[in-house]
Structure formats: C-alpha cells, structure tokens
Amino acid sequence: MVDLRLLQALRVLHAQGTVTATARALNLSPSAVSQQLRQLSQAVGATLLVRDGRRLRLTPAGRVLLRHADGLFAQWERIRADLADEEGNQHTTLRIGGFATAFGALLAPAASALHRAAPPLRVRVTETDTGACYQQLLSGRIDIAVLTPLPDSPPVDDPRFDQQPLMDDQQDLVVPLDHPLAGLDVVDLPQAAAETWIAPHHDQHRLIESLCGAAGFAPRTDHHAGDWSSVLALIAHGLGVCLVPRLVPLTAHPGVTRVPVRGDPPPCRRVLTCVRSGSRQQPVIARALTALQEQAVIAHRLDRTRP
Known part of the structure; x- marks a missing residue:
C-alpha cells in the first residue's frame, strides 16, 4: 500500500522542481520531503527521480506513477464529496x-x-x-x-x-478627464499607440502587451506601479494611460475616466x-x-x- 502523502510529495515536486520549494509548499522540512520521496521509491520498487543540475527530473517510471497519482487524487476528492453528503x-x-x-x-x-x-x-x-x-x-x-x-x-x-x-472582466482605456480621448464613446486601441502607458502589476502588464501587440503596436511605458491605486493616481496627474479592468473601481480617483475599447468581443x-x-x-x-x-x-x- 502506498501512502497518499508520499504521492502528494511527488506531485508537488513535479510542479515545484526542487526539494526546497516542495518543502516550503507542503510546510515540511527538506529532509522530510527527501525521506518521503525515498519511501515512495522503495514502496513502488522503482527509481522515480534523477538529479538534473539543481533540480530533480522524473524518470519514465516516475512519469507513469505521476499520471496515475493525478487520477487517484481526483478519485479521493470524489470520495470526500460522497462522505460529506452521507454524513451531512x-x-x-x-x-x-x-x-x-x-x-x-x-x-x-x-x-x-x-x-x-x-x-x-x-x-x-x-x-x-x-x-x-x-x-x-x-x-x-x-x-x-x-x-x-x-x-x-x-x-x-x-x-x-x-x-x-x-x-469576463472587460478592459477599458482609462485616461485623465482632460485627455483628448476622454470624450469619446468608444476608442480603437491603436488610437492610444502614441501615448505614454502606465505599467501595472506583472500579470496585467503581460495582458496589456499582448492586446497592444495584437493591435499592431508596443506600448511605451515610462512608469510602473504595483497596485491599481498607484496606477490611477499616475493617470489622474496626466502621466499616462492604461487598460484597466472593470472590476477595478475608479470612485477614489475622480480625475480619471473610462473609455470603452472597440472589439468583437471587446478586450477582456x-x-x-x-x-x-x-x-x-x-x-x-x-x-x-x-x-x-x-x-x-x-x-x-x-x-x-x-x-
């Protein structure tokens, strides 16, 4: 019999790449993770991992076991659902x-x-x-x-x-109130190609670069901000524009306004x-x-x- 905790260590290691990162994710010590991986290898009678530089790489046997482990954990979650229904x-x-x-x-x-x-x-x-x-x-x-x-x-x-x-969270172009685009009912993204852009946090910045690239230009970014309040403050003071999701409220920044971006569907x-x-x-x-x-x-x- 194989302990599911040992299989979990293998799954997380595959996602994290190193024993140290796996230990951090599982709230264990690196030595405890290494021990679990050794126990799993002994239990199944196969070499599951080989060292590849600073990382551990799955062997063919490790990949087979990982594939079955994903199915076993999905089944275990379904068992938990059935037990919860039975016990209320x-x-x-x-x-x-x-x-x-x-x-x-x-x-x-x-x-x-x-x-x-x-x-x-x-x-x-x-x-x-x-x-x-x-x-x-x-x-x-x-x-x-x-x-x-x-x-x-x-x-x-x-x-x-x-x-x-x-x-779907629609993206609007947010500009200062006195910006030439502020009075438009809708804007085509290339109309903002010559603007200075504010770069928000990493995930949103990647999305903006992708949308602007699809529209035929690379946004010129002079300013970077980690949270939306800072982004909107920069826009309100006329330092740039940005695509801002509708889930982000503008109520605390009366100096900016949204302009919907044309598209079928609109960017989101x-x-x-x-x-x-x-x-x-x-x-x-x-x-x-x-x-x-x-x-x-x-x-x-x-x-x-x-x-």
Missing part, C-alpha cells in the same frame, strides 16, 4: 485564494454571504497571484482559486485541476474558478462556488451600467 458534514473551514481586484466584487461579498448563511460557513480568503493559486491548490493550502489564466498557466484539461469560467480577461479535480461536488466547495457565481452575475449587471 457542513462544519469546516473553506479557504479561497484570488487576485486583488476580485476581492471587492467577488471574494469579499461571497465570503460574507457564506458567513451569514444557514448553516454558516467559515471562510478564509487569501490574496495571491495566478501562479501561486495553482501551487496552493495542489499543496492543499487553498480549496478554491479565483484567477485569470496566463499563457504559461496549466491548460484547462490539466488532470490535476477543474477550471470553469466565472466571468477571463476569470476562472479552479479547484482540485474531483472536489467540485464537495458540499462546502459547491456552496462557495454558487456564491461566487451569484456575485459574478451582480458584477456583470454593474458592468452594463458603466460607460
């Missing part, structure tokens, strides 16, 4: 991770609704970026991720995860919910996903009242 177990803590701009419209109101529901559900919410969301799901640190996928994110058919669309970022494969039907996870879907519907209605 609703008393647990649910952990949700998501990106910062999802908090105001999605994560915070959904968590509040679950706290007030009958029976109440205790929810812990953590701000985290897309890459970390997948790793924290895999290591069991969170149960649901709300994320925007990136080009290097796991594909939608990755057997470790169950990823489903939640909403896809927002997903992501859980471990097999866990979507667990009662507490299903309740939280429903709450997030309800908030997404509300956010979409609000979008239709924006410019």
Whole structure:
C-alpha cells in the first residue's frame, strides 16, 4: 500500500522542481520531503527521480506513477464529496485564494454571504497571484482559486485541476478627464499607440502587451506601479494611460475616466474558478462556488451600467 502523502510529495515536486520549494509548499522540512520521496521509491520498487543540475527530473517510471497519482487524487476528492453528503458534514473551514481586484466584487461579498448563511460557513480568503493559486491548490493550502489564466498557466484539461469560467472582466482605456480621448464613446486601441502607458502589476502588464501587440503596436511605458491605486493616481496627474479592468473601481480617483475599447468581443480577461479535480461536488466547495457565481452575475449587471 502506498501512502497518499508520499504521492502528494511527488506531485508537488513535479510542479515545484526542487526539494526546497516542495518543502516550503507542503510546510515540511527538506529532509522530510527527501525521506518521503525515498519511501515512495522503495514502496513502488522503482527509481522515480534523477538529479538534473539543481533540480530533480522524473524518470519514465516516475512519469507513469505521476499520471496515475493525478487520477487517484481526483478519485479521493470524489470520495470526500460522497462522505460529506452521507454524513451531512457542513462544519469546516473553506479557504479561497484570488487576485486583488476580485476581492471587492467577488471574494469579499461571497465570503460574507457564506458567513451569514444557514448553516454558516467559515471562510478564509487569501490574496495571491495566478501562479501561486495553482501551487496552493495542489499543496492543499487553498480549496478554491479565483484567477485569470496566463499563457504559461496549466491548460484547462490539466488532470490535476477543474477550471470553469466565472466571468469576463472587460478592459477599458482609462485616461485623465482632460485627455483628448476622454470624450469619446468608444476608442480603437491603436488610437492610444502614441501615448505614454502606465505599467501595472506583472500579470496585467503581460495582458496589456499582448492586446497592444495584437493591435499592431508596443506600448511605451515610462512608469510602473504595483497596485491599481498607484496606477490611477499616475493617470489622474496626466502621466499616462492604461487598460484597466472593470472590476477595478475608479470612485477614489475622480480625475480619471473610462473609455470603452472597440472589439468583437471587446478586450477582456477571463476569470476562472479552479479547484482540485474531483472536489467540485464537495458540499462546502459547491456552496462557495454558487456564491461566487451569484456575485459574478451582480458584477456583470454593474458592468452594463458603466460607460
């Protein structure tokens, strides 16, 4: 018999690449992770890993075991769902991770609704970026991720995860109130090709570069800011423009305005919910996903009242 914890160490190592990173993800010591990997190799009677520089690489036998491990963990999550249905177990803590701009419209109101529901559900919410969301799901640190996928994110058919669309977050060009584009009902993105751009946090900056590249130009960025409040402050003082998602409120910055960008469909970022494969039907996870879907519907209605 193989302990699932040993298989989990192999799965996380494959995602992280090093024993040190795996230990950090699993909240273990590096020596404990190394010991688990040795025990797993002995249990299956095969060499699973070989050293490749500073990293460990799966052998052919390791890849076979990893493929079966993903299916075993998905089945284990389904077993947990069946047990919870049988026992009516609703008393647990649910952990949700998501990106910062999802908090105001999605994560915070959904968590509040679950706290007030009958029976109440205790929810812990953590701000985290897309890459970390997948790793924290895999290591069991969170149960649901709300994320925007990136080009290097796991594909939608990755057997470790169950990823489903939640909403599309439209991108508007945000400019100062006295900007020549401010009075337009809609703008074509190439009209901002000669503008100075504000570079926001890494994930959004990559999206902007991709959208502008598809429109035929590379944005000239003179300023960089890590949070949206700083980005909007720079725009308000006439230092540049930026594509800003509709989930980002502008109420604290009266010196800026949104101009919708033309497109069919308009430029947007896809927002997903992501859980471990097999866990979507667990009662507490299903309740939280429903709450997030309800908030997404509300956010979409609000979008239709924006410019």
